[in-house]
Amino acid sequence: MASTDSGRPGAGGTPAPARAAGGRTTSRDVARAAGVSQATVSLVLGDKWRGRVSERTAGTVREAARELGYRPNLAARNLRLGRTRTALLVVPALTSEFFARVYTGANGVAAEHGFGVVLYPSPVGTGPALDPFDSARAALDGVIASSMAADTLSGMRGGGLPLVMLDSDPRAGTGTAATVNLDIADGMRQVARHLLALGHRRFAHLAAAVDSWTFRERAGALTRAVAAVPGPALARESAALEVEAGRRAAERVLRVAAERRPTALVCDDDLLAAGACKAARGLGLRVPEDVSVTGFDDLALATAVDPELTTVRLPAEAVGARGMTALLDALDGRVPDTAPLPVLLVPRASTGPPPRP
Template identity: 60%
Template sequence: MPSPQPPAGRPTSKDVAKHAGVSQSTVSLVLAEKWRGRVSPATVEAVRDAVAALGYRPNTSARSLRLGRTHTVMLVVPVLTSPFFGAVHTGAAQVAAERDFGVVVYPTRDGVDLTPNPFSSAAIDGVLASSMAAEPLDVLRSAGPGTEDLPLVMLDSEPGRGVPTVNDDVADGMRTLAEYVVGLGHRRVARLRSAVQTWTFRARDAAFRAALGPAEVVAEATAPLTLDGGREAALTLLASPARPTVLVCDDDLQAAGAYKAARALGRRVPEDVSVTGFGDLRYARVVEPELTTVRLPAVELGARGMTALLDLLDTGDAGPDVVLTGELLVRGSTAPPASG
């Protein structure tokens, strides 16, 4: 005797309804918590029991189709192996989970588009993007065709361009750092900047120069934010005839590379040359001496960015632009310049 259609797959709201002896609509009302004057407490109880008994979970695709929202957002970052963006993701994912949103990560590796396929599976309601690798329009375009008009919040991007932003106050951080370095007595500064010049790096440099006071930049170079990039550029800078007494880097990993350059040149840190980083990535405390740097609240950056994006989705308003203050961390890599 062939049993007629064993339900097999996951239970649906219809199954729950049958089990509870009510209609599918009622189940839906109960689950949406919209039964204020429409369903009796006893019935609510019955539905809840049925849900538990069957282990029912709503079908997200159906819900999305009905509501026109996927409850998923995309996080666009340069490659995720950087501890900074890992932390950004952590904060963002935390907030998203609390508000019942999923996060799909979209790593833009040097501008390579991961989903050239127009039938990409990414069904998303909005985009949270770091500008480290791109301008706002590029970000949206890179998320695939048809996404140009998605709600967007940018991280570490120039404010006032029509897109809500959540930023680290890199200008304040750099100013504080500059004042500290100058206060130590340094006057001849070498500057190692990021090779990719997104807004956050331009802002760092402008703030640094504005706060130099009696000191001046006597040598300057750009390099990728890598160990080897930092090492090679620092080799040149430290050998500069202008004899800088401090090397101010845009990034901790660059600074770690600078340590290697200093060692290769027989210069001690900080006795012969001071070195500073930026970001307080985990490298900062791994190196010896530990690195003087500016802590950027990466986790909070992700969290506040996600909050703004979800607010934007819910209310149409992301709220005012956010600026998160960093913190100068003085450690062992800085000292007054050697006399003479």
């Protein structure tokens, strides 16, 4: 078998500590300690040794590197590869628990592959995102954008960087490397089936006042699911994604005669649902005896309110992880996995049968 194992004395033996005069351990120091050539060290530490270096020698090189505290010169390696090993994650806001979890998932996969993730909240939310690296585009290998329209990132796309979209309209993905989505429509269908099975027929949708694919998808899925059953009524009230805005919107739809009042409030996220619960209590209504409330996201808030929220659990970390994996696949010429990630309805105490007439 062809091998680059050095015939120098000490190859395969116990490494002896040795350092460069400047104090920084180099690959030459590792080679000297292991009794092999620098080429062998490069193959082993670059994980390209199989079939070229014996397993025993590879173990000796790794042990020498550990004892000497050797760290590869990533800057030099990346320069050779033409990579910076850095990805930019663009999110609409840093205040959302959902996007924090997306970052956690993306960063976990990135760390496993020696990548770093720079987090950038768009200063205009879901609107056109300014390119924070316009003057330093060479500092990035690719961009991941969560819950934003593809055309809002035209500046970044125009720079030739691979772009992976998360929780975004797949039909608008022309020119992107991949679109990674949750099965949002199925989440809303699960909510509708749950409430219909409990006997609800009068619904109000507290819709997020955000013009983005994910919220349009929720509204459309709910409308279709309710329309598929004879007799139900569906009202819709728009609100900003805040607890107080949710409270005001819920009050508007609940301040009607009992025979016309919705028996179920379907909210686009858990913040709106928390506001809806406050509104019901303020009007002397009980949740769920007088009105049921559902959320979306399954944030920590969902189990902090009383009663705990029935909501749709979104695997935010899995979204970030899948997005980072898709970017790595695109960079390496592989076809990314774009199958929608499943979501799950979590029934809790905020939903029950509708009140009797």
